Amino acid sequence: MIGRLFNFRGGIKPDAHKQESAASPIRPAPLPSRLVVPLRQSTRATSRCLVQPGQRVLKGERIGEPEGTLGTAVHAPTSGTVVEVGLHPMAHPSGLDTRCVVIEPDGEERWIEHAPFDHRAAGRERSLAHLRECGVVGLGGATFPSHVKLGRGSGIDTLILNGAECEPWITCDDRLMRERAPAILAGAAILRELIGARRLIIGIEDNKPEALAAMRSAAAGIEGEVAVVAVPALYPAGGEKQLIRVLTGIEIPYGKLGGDFGVQCFNVGTAHAVHRAFACGEPLVSRVVTLTGNVAAAGNYEVLIGTPIDELLPLARPRSDTDRYLMGGPMMGFALPRLDVPVAKATNCVISASPALFPPPQPEQACIRCGECARACPAELQPFELYWFSRAKNFGKAQEYHLFDCIECGCCAYVCPAHIPLVDYYRFAKSEIWARERDKSAADAARERFEFRNFRQDREKEEKAAKLAAKAAETRAKLASGDDSKAEPTAPAPAAEDPKKALIAAALARAQAQKQEVQPRNTDNLSQDTQAEIADIEARRRQQGTAHAAASPAVAADDNPQ
Amino acid sequence: MIHSPYIRKPASIQRVMLTVLIALLPGIAAYVWQIGAGILVNIVIASVAALAGEAAVLALRRKPVAMALGDGSALVTAWLVALCFPPIVPWWLTALAALVAVVAVKQLYGGLGQNPFNPAMAAYCTMIVAYPALMSQWPAAGQLDFATQLQLILGSTRDLDAITGATALDTMRTGLRVPDATVDSVRQLGAFGLAGGKGWEWLAAGYLAGGLILLATRVITWHMPAAFLTALAIISGAFWLVHPGQFASPLFHLASGGAMLAAFFIVTDPVSGATTPRGKLIFAAGVACIAWLIRSFGAYPEGIAFGVLLMNLCVPLIDMKTQPPVFGHRGGRAP
Numbered sequence: 001m002i003g004r005l006f007n008f009r010g011g012i013k014p015d016a017h018k019q020e021s022a023a024s025p026i027r028p029a030p031l032p033s034r035l036v037v038p039l040r041q042s043t044r045a046t047s048r049c050l051v052q053p054g055q056r057v058l059k060g061e062r063i064g065e066p067e068g069t070l071g072t073a074v075h076a077p078t079s080g081t082v083v084e085v086g087l088h089p090m091a092h093p094s095g096l097d098t099r100c101v102v103i104e105p106d107g108e109e110r111w112i113e114h115a116p117f118d119h120r121a122a123g124r125e126r127s128l129a130h131l132r133e134c135g136v137v138g139l140g141g142a143t144f145p146s147h148v149k150l151g152r153g154s155g156i157d158t159l160i161l162n163g164a165e166c167e168p169w170i171t172c173d174d175r176l177m178r179e180r181a182p183a184i185l186a187g188a189a190i191l192r193e194l195i196g197a198r199r200l201i202i203g204i205e206d207n208k209p210e211a212l213a214a215m216r217s218a219a220a221g222i223e224g225e226v227a228v229v230a231v232p233a234l235y236p237a238g239g240e241k242q243l244i245r246v247l248t249g250i251e252i253p254y255g256k257l258g259g260d261f262g263v264q265c266f267n268v269g270t271a272h273a274v275h276r277a278f279a280c281g282e283p284l285v286s287r288v289v290t291l292t293g294n295v296a297a298a299g300n301y302e303v304l305i306g307t308p309i310d311e312l313l314p315l316a317r318p319r320s321d322t323d324r325y326l327m328g329g330p331m332m333g334f335a336l337p338r339l340d341v342p343v344a345k346a347t348n349c350v351i352s353a354s355p356a357l358f359p360p361p362q363p364e365q366a367c368i369r370c371g372e373c374a375r376a377c378p379a380e381l382q383p384f385e386l387y388w389f390s391r392a393k394n395f396g397k398a399q400e401y402h403l404f405d406c407i408e409c410g411c412c413a414y415v416c417p418a419h420i421p422l423v424d425y426y427r428f429a430k431s432e433i434w435a436r437e438r439d440k441s442a443a444d445a446a447r448e449r450f451e452f453r454n455f456r457q458d459r460e461k462e463e464k465a466a467k468l469a470a471k472a473a474e475t476r477a478k479l480a481s482g483d484d485s486k487a488e489p490t491a492p493a494p495a496a497e498d499p500k501k502a503l504i505a506a507a508l509a510r511a512q513a514q515k516q517e518v519q520p521r522n523t524d525n526l527s528q529d530t531q532a533e534i535a536d537i538e539a540r541r542r543q544q545g546t547a548h549a550a551a552s553p554a555v556a557a558d559d560n561p562q
Numbered sequence: 563m564i565h566s567p568y569i570r571k572p573a574s575i576q577r578v579m580l581t582v583l584i585a586l587l588p589g590i591a592a593y594v595w596q597i598g599a600g601i602l603v604n605i606v607i608a609s610v611a612a613l614a615g616e617a618a619v620l621a622l623r624r625k626p627v628a629m630a631l632g633d634g635s636a637l638v639t640a641w642l643v644a645l646c647f648p649p650i651v652p653w654w655l656t657a658l659a660a661l662v663a664v665v666a667v668k669q670l671y672g673g674l675g676q677n678p679f680n681p682a683m684a685a686y687c688t689m690i691v692a693y694p695a696l697m698s699q700w701p702a703a704g705q706l707d708f709a710t711q712l713q714l715i716l717g718s719t720r721d722l723d724a725i726t727g728a729t730a731l732d733t734m735r736t737g738l739r740v741p742d743a744t745v746d747s748v749r750q751l752g753a754f755g756l757a758g759g760k761g762w763e764w765l766a767a768g769y770l771a772g773g774l775i776l777l778a779t780r781v782i783t784w785h786m787p788a789a790f791l792t793a794l795a796i797i798s799g800a801f802w803l804v805h806p807g808q809f810a811s812p813l814f815h816l817a818s819g820g821a822m823l824a825a826f827f828i829v830t831d832p833v834s835g836a837t838t839p840r841g842k843l844i845f846a847a848g849v850a851c852i853a854w855l856i857r858s859f860g861a862y863p864e865g866i867a868f869g870v871l872l873m874n875l876c877v878p879l880i881d882m883k884t885q886p887p888v889f890g891h892r893g894g895r896a897p
Contacts, residue, residue, distance in 0.1 A: 253890030330568040366675035410567030417573040
């Protein structure tokens with residue numbers, strides 16, 4: 001069992017603001033007038049569309065076929081009619097478009113046939129395929145496909161369930177744990193079996209006593225080694241690497257995965273979705289979303305994937321001084337560029353922001369190297385050094401100082417007394433480095449092509465020279481043997497002569513021989529029509545007594561189809 | 563577009579600087595009580611000169627004047643300049659030093675956060691090299707009343723030999739050069755109190771109290787003061803144990819001169835000092851060792867300023883060589 005908790009260094013304690021929405025139970029959000037379901041629901045993989053406009057679909061029907069290893073299926077969140085398949089803006093800071101299926105609900109919520117799926121009878125491979133078919137991805141925010149994370153068949157000792165929920169304002173996981181703890185633990189038990197882990201640890205921040213109690217009592221019904229652990233409420237305790245560190249003491253470096261160290265981490269919401277997928281055979285078509293911030297009625301809602309945010313917001317009744325909406329928490333979330341974007345599987349929270357709640361940042365001052373950022377950084381970086389290097393565009397140095405270990409949690413910018421938007425500098429540096437890497441690999445490819453061309457030309461030259469030398473040697477050998485019956489008439493050189501001269505002589509002889517052999521060949525390979533035409537011309541010429549011109553190369557060349 | 567994080571801790575550079583100024587108050591109070599109120603005049607002179615100098619340069623550089631003046635960093639520099647100068651230096655010397663600190667050492671390098679050297683210490687070194695006589699005249703505790711101090715600061719005539727003595731550090735340094743002199747015999751000369759210079763123990767206590775305020779408010783970390791005071795105690799203690807007659811005790815070193823002021827307010831300057839935890843230890847210990855060497859063998863009564871400047875030079879190297887390991891890069895599995 002858990003002997004003791006470990007610490008991660010750094011971290012901050014911003015106001016939690018959980019009480020606004022934590023008390024309100026999960027309620028189903030009403031059916032929106034239309035659903036915009038993105039075909040891209042898991043990282044780096046877009047599903048192939050299976051439906052056409054005008055087609056009727058049932059709730060849970062597959063509308064997107066998974067493609068590639070990272071692909072997961074996409075399903076109709078309710079029954080209705082597909083009205084459009086096209087590009088729509090996404091809930092992403094860029095506001096970029098992605099292919100979406102727009103469904104007009106018929107209000108009947110008619111399900112497709114679905115039945116429980118026995119993971120023990122089906123075996124591991126088929127169970128993972130079932131998860132992929134059910135569109136289960138990580139609901140903590142990264143939407144990494146769960147079947148891929150479970151794909152590592154061995155070497156996992158510990159399964160960690162992430163119920164930390166360290167970002168301020170968000171309470172969707174808290175409510176889920178309070179209300180559906182047995183389902184979460186049933187899902188966790190399946191995950192543990194599928195991944196072959198021995199023990200299960202559930203980490204929950206200690207500012208959620210109700211969730212802790214609910215999960216503890218539910219955990220009593222689960223076989224094997226299970227521990228529900230209260231972790232200190234210190235942002236970002238819910239960061240995967242931070243939580244693994246706190247619960248197991250293992251530090252996962254940049255570029256490594258938990259699986260490399262025998263631990264794998266899933267969000268509690270994911271475990272719940274896994275339970276639904278196996279116990280009921282339901283695909284992932286909804287999730288819990290917290291609506292909070294500058295609103296009259298903060299709360300948690302079970303929201304269908306694809307529900308436009310602007311149809312969801314009235315449920316919370318945002319106050320009139322709301323100036324923008326944040327998706328995610330205030331530490332790592334982003335301001336929505338527009339409100340007609342749909343809820344995706346990663347959408348855990350929408351916060352109404354007002355100048356009073358989230359005041360505009362104060363003007364940036366000079367960095368005095370006070371080191372507050374370094375003390376707050378959970379990745380134990382020296383953020384101010386990264387800032388100086390990023391500012392100076394000294395990206396090599398920034399990488400040397402482990403820029404890519406930065407998890408963009410925002411702790412450094414939160415504590416900076418000079419109000420420097422530090423994370424923005426790191427994002428800038430990272431994107432510049434990526435852009436330069438792309439440029440560099442393009443340049444590398446071009447250089448490789450050029451170098452190979454040079455290499456090929458050199459090789460051909462060498463081969464020619466070698467052939468020539470071999471022939472010259474052959475000639476010399478023949479001459480030396482005194483066999484003059486086959487000797488070239490122009491090469492009566494004595495054997496003792498300079499090999500270079502022999503070479504030249506041989507080449508000259510060959511050239512002459514070739515000249516003698518070569519006939520005008522530009523009338524070869526002609527089509528029959530052309531030959532017939534030529535014959536006609538020849539005949540006419542003979543009649544006119546100008547047959548001597550027939551061999552003229554100029555005339556022949558004109559007829560040459562090449 | 564404004565990006566995450568959307569919330570900020572209520573912290574600012576003004577607040578940091580204001581905390582430093584407040585933390586200086588116990589030391590200043592002890593100064594006024596033991597030495598005289600003249601120091602307050604010097605603080606005002608230095609502050610006015612520093613603010614005026616900074617405003618002028620900012621205007622020349624076409625930078626927003628109000629924001630930079632408002633950050634309070636010029637005031638901190640000015641107060642430190644005034645506190646480490648003799649309290650009876652003529653007004654123009656204080657003003658000149660404040661200008662040197664703010665204009666030459668800080669603004670010419672690009673303003674707040676850019677200067678490689680500690681402005682107050684650079685000004686101190688400049689002045690003690692340029693005006694060694696004026697910079698060495700310290701009144702003994704309680705020796706001069708406020709009117710006399712004011713007259714010395716603002717007046718034009720100076721008849722100093724009659725009214726000033728050397729500091730305890732200076733007396734010790736020159737006294738020990740006399741053949742057959744020992745620490746004990748030198749200490750008979752006056753100018754000495756219980757631990758350090760007469761009355762100066764109170765100043766040291768005041769600065770210590772201010773330092774504790776800075777530690778409690780997390781403006782500074784423990785590394786620099788601890789390393790500075792420990793290194794000074796160890797190096798002076800080692801020589802004192804071997805030759806108690808020839809070297810002053812650690813207690814004397816810690817309680818004399820600017821040791822406490824330096825430990826909490828001067829070596830801890832974040833801009834020009836080392837930044838990594840181990841680097842801070844090395845930096846502060848280096849300052850202490852250089853200060854002790856100059857105090858014991860050098861030509862100047864106090865060596866902290868030179869120690870700070872010399873160590874400032876080493877900061878890039880120290881920082882580079884003491885980068886702490888990053889999360890997950892400590893090698894192998896941690897637990």
